[in-house]
Amino acid sequence: MTTLFETRRYLIPFRTGLLPQIFCDTLVLGSGVAGLRAAISAAESGEVIVCTKDEISTTNTSWAQGGIAAVLPELPDEIDDTIEAHISDTLTAGAGMCDPEAVKLVCTQGPPLVQQLIEWGANFDKDSNNHLSAGREGGHNANRIYHAGGDATGREIQRALTTAAAAHDSIRLFDHCFAIDLLTPSNDPGAPVLGAITWHPKHGLQVIWARTTILACGGAGQVYRESSNPPIATGDGIAMAYRAGASLQDMEFVQFHPTTLYIPGAPRSLISEAVRGEGAHLLDDSGNRFMPAIHELAELAPRDVVSRAISQKLAHQGGKHVWLDCRHIPNFEIRFPSIWRTLKSFGIDPTTDTIPVHPAAHYQIGGVRTDLTTATDVPNLYAIGESSCTGLHGANRLASNSLLEGLVMGAIAGRLAAQRADDATTPTSPATVISSILPSTHAELDLTDVRSSLRSTMWYNAGIARTRTKLADACDMFDLWGRYTLDKVFDTPDGWEVQNLLFTARLIARAALNRPTSVGTHWIQAEAEADDSLESDPIDTQLHASWSRNSTEPVYHAVSESVG
Template sequence: MDRLFDQRRYLIPFRSSLLPQIFTDTLVIGAGVAGLRAAISAAEHGEVIVLSKGDLKSTNTAWAQGGIAAVLGKDDSTESHVQDTLVAGAGLCEEDAVREVIENGPARLRELMGWGMRLDKNSEGELAVGREGGHSASRIVHTDGDATGRELQRCLSEKVRKTHGVRLFENCFALDLITPGSEPGSPVMGAITHHPKHGLQMIWAKATILASGGAGVLYRETTNPPQATADGLAMAYRAGASVADMAFVQFHPTTLYLPGAARWLITEAVRGEGAKLLDSSEHRFMLDVHPLAELAPRDVVSRAIVRQIAKQASAAGGSHVWLDCRSIRGFHDRFPGMTALLRKFDLDPAEDLIPVHPAAHYMVGGVMTDLSGRSDVPGLYAIGESAALGLHGANRLASNSLLEGLVMGEIAGRTCAEMKQAGSSSRPAGWSVARPAPVSVVSDIRPSDQGELDLDDVRSSLRSAMWKNVGIERSGGKLRDVCDMLDFWARYTLDKIFDEPAGWEVQNLLLVGALVAHSAAWREESRGCHTRIDYPDSMPELAVHDCRRRGHGAVSTVPLRHAAGVRPRGALV
């Protein structure tokens, strides 16, 4: 796997010093909940540039439905939310991260409402709170039933546009992070970007915050929008940052399964309101699987569905199970977005069963950070879905990720602003905005002939291989096969020079797919959302983070902070 894991930089066939140079204090890569929230805080002291590779609506954030988990009511408590998160995380959460995010959640929500975010209210005029799987209390706030993400994205985008000192670069693709040398651990000093109109540009920054979202596109079946191609994870790895816990990919149990239609997520809140899962004989099979039936943790429900589909396939054929929402009163009012979508396919949830199937949903692993969002590379922060903060452990509790983006966005942005105010930075000595250090954006890999490469074919083959071999149920044999296969594909894909995002995305997907597959092969146990059929139990000695870092051998393990007795605010994990 050397070729995949030792890849350094994209080879840019010209001198970076000839490119346009842009300077800022903080560069935020990503304009979802985490990036936008970070930009607002960072702009309190200093200039900020925010990149989004599509428009501002093309984010996982904008697609979120169910809502934001936060302790708001008197019948709920911080401790209960903490315990639910720890249980879902299956022994791999960092408790200090869990407490940091959950304790700060209510303040971040109140702030959002102050900025004009609309949230649904109940008949008494109080915030309406829903319940989702794994939560022991109703604590999920939402907007227009199932359009929370859209409203959150709108609110934060408007706030950012009005924030002095923030420049938004839409449709601007970050190719790679700028480092003064190619040794792992060299400080990050911004990013090289590509804009369809302006071409390649160097953006120099004193601090760079990765908020580039998840990796759902790695899988043939995914709830994520097409932009979720793991670019940030790949860039951070190439720059020498540690990435951790990559085996943990959460699969959502219920996405609409209609050939030709996108895999629209059917929010867990629908099951929270009483929807049942039925097999092809209309038997409610979750009753045989878990005491919480349809509200069991997501990994349990996803596994039960794929096993049920396999049974059906061997009996009478079948590619999905059914979601029965017919008993939910007022479905149309509670879930107007879902109702409108189903109507397009001539389905009425009050009368029809809905075909559903699991799909890759959330990347739990990511760039390893401390409680301020700092990675182990100077100058580089990571927040939101691209980070591994330790909040989610081995499995994410529903609706905790928008919360994480809000809280960690504020913390990381504030940390950068405070650094700027104090006049300190993580820049290397001698770095000057007026005189950028010479940077050669080079690769260790010698370019092959350009040749013809069918990018669509590489992309779809990778997604199918990940779905079949690194999906909901995994085994050592299949994982080893896919690792070898990705290594082979890397030989003729990573040394090609591309001049557009489609090629760079495929290279990023290939690298991150390999990181996921290797982590899953290494983790010889089942834990949280990682299921090995050849190792069905959790192993106490594997309650550690598995980390990979370019140039540092195959894998290293990091003990949980609380297990090691460390209280690391501000220190690297």
């Protein structure tokens, strides 16, 4: 049955000819690591606009703590590591579903880009010999995680990239500029993207025409009630690409981080994996360490294993959280200053207290399907960073690989955009685009209630422990909610975000329902499944499924099959 999820092309009615028009060669939506890195390369040729819905530095990137994974060319003597080993660890984490070419590309092209970042002024932490200091995180078999300010790596990368972008004459940074939808001259499959319709609190609706549009809107952690992500992570990029006809891949794979601070009413602040890398232990209510009995790497087992172990422990012992014991870690305050400050603000002293922790949605592995040039299957649209799915992460992301992916794919997308700006055949002329939407016949909505119901449903029905019955229930609920939420026209980001969350939630739930066997982060609870009345054929764990609004059923792809 066709629903508004398939037919709603734009969130608002408009006529481009009646709106203010802005022109550029490259439009970058998003100002995190991926977007800014792309903008800097794109600005080598042509005029670039970076558009971001909040402050430039309000990004997931700024919140990254642990670091960036890379095998730098000049390693300190005590580190025995190779790019091949990084590739191998990434492939292992991805549970057989990584695209090996994507892994090779990111692990190989990443190190020089990290070095370039250092040349642009990013200050990574150094040891007493003035060598860059590399830490370890779960799934990595060598110390290759470079960090800054102890646990403030993302903030430093964001600062360095923002400074570099702001200094560039050809880059205009538009903050508080909400991208509502990508513009195409028609709603036909294959219609090219010609820019975006945006909204600014002071300037209102504006049309930004671009020869190339690069989507770098980050992830969708806010789709879950428990999330480590900042409020901006509402899946806008994923939803707007879907409305424009792009295929989305691997949406069922969502990484849950095992250790976020669990204090009711407080944001779910991340307690970085690097803390477990320094030796922190997970304890149950009786004070017993439970991870060594579950996995040989104990607390440093892959994130999905630790998250499931905590979730099962809570199912058996009750309660809302387990405990993280850092009391034996020396110099906690110096190594993890931001986490220290957060804990202190809640009266927790990690040198004497154990910390209440709980898993939370952390990283959207699936996203807009791209090839290794960052091209999507919609002409003129490129996708990078957490909004995209290159196949790097397979069914589970190796810690600290996402900042690296943002740098590498950002640089590739930017270079391509610069070439397109020089290419006379790249389309430039704007089209007249008209969106007509009939007034809603349904009642007014309490948007706060829709948002919180959606987030709870995703947490309980499509979270760490999934069953096909619960996933099917979620899909049914979202189809119903779509009828009276997607027919509305909102005029502020609050409403558009709720609509985007609903698109994204439904895509995750449907993709999860479509994959009846567990792989990577997608875990179907075996004991519950025995009573599960829904039947379906298992799909090959080596196949990726992609979804687009142009077909109601998924399309399957082999691991390395390219876009197109």
